Amino acid sequence: MKENKALKRLKPVVKESESSPMREMMRMMEEKKDLLSLSAGEARFDAPPELIELAVKAMQEGKNLYTSTNGIPQIREAVAAFARKQFGGKIDPGTNILMTVGGMEAIFLAARILLEKGDKVLLPDPGWGVMRTVAERQGALVEPYPLEEKGGWVIDADAIVDRMDEKTKLVVVNSPSNPTGATLSKKGFSVLMQKAQEKGIFVLSDEVYHNYVYEGEHASALSCGSLDNLIFINSFSKTFAVTGWRLGYAIADPWIIRQMGIFKESISLCSFSIGQWAMSGFLNKSDAYLNKAREFCRANMERLVARLKAIPGVRCEPPKGGFYVFADFSAIEPSSQKFFKQLLDAGVAVVPGVFFGSKGEGRARMMFACPGDHIDQCMDRIEKTLVGAA
Numbered sequence: 001m002k003e004n005k006a007l008k009r010l011k012p013v014v015k016e017s018e019s020s021p022m023r024e025m026m027r028m029m030e031e032k033k034d035l036l037s038l039s040a041g042e043a044r045f046d047a048p049p050e051l052i053e054l055a056v057k058a059m060q061e062g063k064n065l066y067t068s069t070n071g072i073p074q075i076r077e078a079v080a081a082f083a084r085k086q087f088g089g090k091i092d093p094g095t096n097i098l099m100t101v102g103g104m105e106a107i108f109l110a111a112r113i114l115l116e117k118g119d120k121v122l123l124p125d126p127g128w129g130v131m132r133t134v135a136e137r138q139g140a141l142v143e144p145y146p147l148e149e150k151g152g153w154v155i156d157a158d159a160i161v162d163r164m165d166e167k168t169k170l171v172v173v174n175s176p177s178n179p180t181g182a183t184l185s186k187k188g189f190s191v192l193m194q195k196a197q198e199k200g201i202f203v204l205s206d207e208v209y210h211n212y213v214y215e216g217e218h219a220s221a222l223s224c225g226s227l228d229n230l231i232f233i234n235s236f237s238k239t240f241a242v243t244g245w246r247l248g249y250a251i252a253d254p255w256i257i258r259q260m261g262i263f264k265e266s267i268s269l270c271s272f273s274i275g276q277w278a279m280s281g282f283l284n285k286s287d288a289y290l291n292k293a294r295e296f297c298r299a300n301m302e303r304l305v306a307r308l309k310a311i312p313g314v315r316c317e318p319p320k321g322g323f324y325v326f327a328d329f330s331a332i333e334p335s336s337q338k339f340f341k342q343l344l345d346a347g348v349a350v351v352p353g354v355f356f357g358s359k360g361e362g363r364a365r366m367m368f369a370c371p372g373d374h375i376d377q378c379m380d381r382i383e384k385t386l387v388g389a390a
Contacts, residue, residue, distance in 0.1 A: 014137070036378045037349040041178070043241035043323070044370035045296060048289045051240060051282045058277035067270045069261050071099030071249070074280035079249055082283045086210065087232075088223030095254040096227060098261050099271040103208050103235035103248035108134055109260040109267075110231045110250065111170075114202055115140045119169035122160055125357035126326065128178045128206075140169070146359060152215075152317045153182035153326065157191045164195065170202045173221065176209040179356050179365040180326045181319020186219035193225030201229065208235045208248075211290050212369075213321040214298050227253045236279060238323065239290070247275040297323065300368040300375055307379040308366075311386055323369040326353065330362025332386060339364060346385040348378045 058064075070076065073093070080093035091097065100106040107130075115121065117139030123131050125144035132142050145159050160171055171192070175184040184192070189205075196203050205221035222232050235248035248271075250260060301318060308316040308327050315328035333339040336352035343350055343364075353363030368375060 032344060032347070032349075034347055035344075035349055036347055036374070036381065038366040038368075038370075038375070038378050039349040039351045040367050040370075041323070042243040042369070043238060043293070044367075044374070045241055045293065047241045048282065048286070050285075051242070051278055054278035054281045055274050058274045063273055063277045065273060067099075067273050067276060069265050069270055070097065070257070071271060072273075072276050072280065075099060075276040078280045078283040079251075082286075083222065083232075083234075083251060086218075087207070087220035089220075089227075089251075091222075091251055092254075096251050096257060098250045098252075098257050098264070099276060100248045100250060100264070101268045101271050102237060102243075102246040103206065103233050104130070105246075105264070105268060105271075106233045106235075106248050106250040106260075107131070107204070107206070109263055110204055110233070110252075110256075111135060111138050111140075112263055113256060113259045114170055114204075114231070116169075118167070120165070120167040122163055122168060122171045124155065124172070124174060124177065124182075126177075126180055126353065126360040126363075127172075127357055128174060129355055129357075131172055131174075135170075141167070144357060147177065147180055147182045149317070152320055153177065153180035154320070155182045155184040155188065157184065157188035160192055161195045164199055164201060168199070168201050170204060171196060172204045172206065174206040175219070176213060176319070176321025178209070178322060179324050179351070179353070179360070181322040181324060183213065183215075183320045184219060186224060189219055189221050189224035193221060193230065197225065197229050202231060203229060204231045204233060206233045208233070208238050209322045210234065211239050211294055212297050212323060213294075214301065214318065215320045218321070222251065227251070231256065236275070239293075240279075240286070241293070242275070245272050245275040247272045247279065297369050300370065300372050301325065303372055304366065304368045304375050304379070307375070307383070311383060314386075323367050324365045325368065326360070326363050326365055328363050334362050336361055336363055343382060343385065346381050348381050 076093040076097045080091045111134045115138040119140045121135040121140045121142050122145050145163050147153050148156050210218045232251040237243040305318050308314050313331040329339050336354045340352040351365040353360030
């Protein structure tokens with residue numbers, strides 16, 4: 001084979017071992033015919049029809065061009081009003097908001113601005129694995145803080161505060177959590193934000209599942225502290241079932257927003273224009289859809305939990321929020337990756353719990369933001385496999 005002299009001059013920017021294990025899982029799933037999936041990290045129900053109509057209208061009106069990096073004024077004003085209503089806090093649409101390419105870009109930009117080599121970052125365990133990768137690529141040191149399972153997963157503010165020290169630069173909170181559905185209470189957020197401010201530590205609060213809370217009301221970092229040390233991350237993907245639009249936003253101190261915006265200019269320049277125009281016309285009349293989507297997910301969560309609990313050896317408490325149950329199958333198979341392969345052979349895809357940290361071993365993440373008959377079909381196969389093997 002001919003030598004590739006150009007390629008030989010390159011050094012890897014990232015280790016291929018850093019690739020998400022989800023990629024290998026997806027490869028295995030692609031090879032499987034007649035596969036039913038509960039592994040997706042997105043809503044499998046319809047987006048609001050009026051929102052789609054507004055997007056079509058924007059395209060027909062020629063609003064297909066670049067926007068300003070921070071986002072059109074109309075969407076920032078709509079986001080500010082939506083956030084004040086949903087979360088609380090004082091938000092200036094001109095200085096506190098940056099529209100981003102999904103919540104992912106907001107997280108990356110925040111990490112790029114905040115973190116330097118040797119900084120310590122506190123991350124949840126179990127938690128979304130991408131956060132660890134983003135932090136470590138900045139040279140940061142990651143320390144997990146445990147989520148607690150107390151009749152359902154919860155985020156314990158004291159467990160976070162106890163791990164804060166002079167090296168801690170950033171605390172990441174995801175409430176409701178992926179994969180556990182754990183939430184942080186308003187009291188917990190207040191304690192965390194106060195202690196973090198006293199110690200000069202930033203808090204990144206990822207609240208993309210805010211609409212899907214099944215016990216009480218959603219508590220937000222925005223209502224429990226100031227923007228002095230808070231970076232609030234959200235996205236329309238989960239809220240309105242438009243993951244492919246890649247449209248999210250960050251709310252933070254004006255200096256941080258300016259820094260993130262300048263960095264964004266050389267990465268994506270701007271965010272999805274059609275989505276900005278459509279969302280700016282829909283956010284202020286989205287309540288009916290949000291309530292309908294939440295109750296749809298609540299009913300399917302209860303459906304999935306009931307069927308899992310009926311299987312001998314399976315432990316599954318109802319999550320307090322989010323799109324997933326984080327069921328414990330360790331009495332059947334202690335290795336979550338072996339369990340994933342067992343269910344894959346049965347024609348059902350889930351996500352191995354160990355992908356989310358050491359506390360996820362023996363568990364599987366299963367998505368319920370999908371039609372009830374799909375859940376039933378998946379559970380029929382799972383029951384046949386597990387109960388038949390018992």
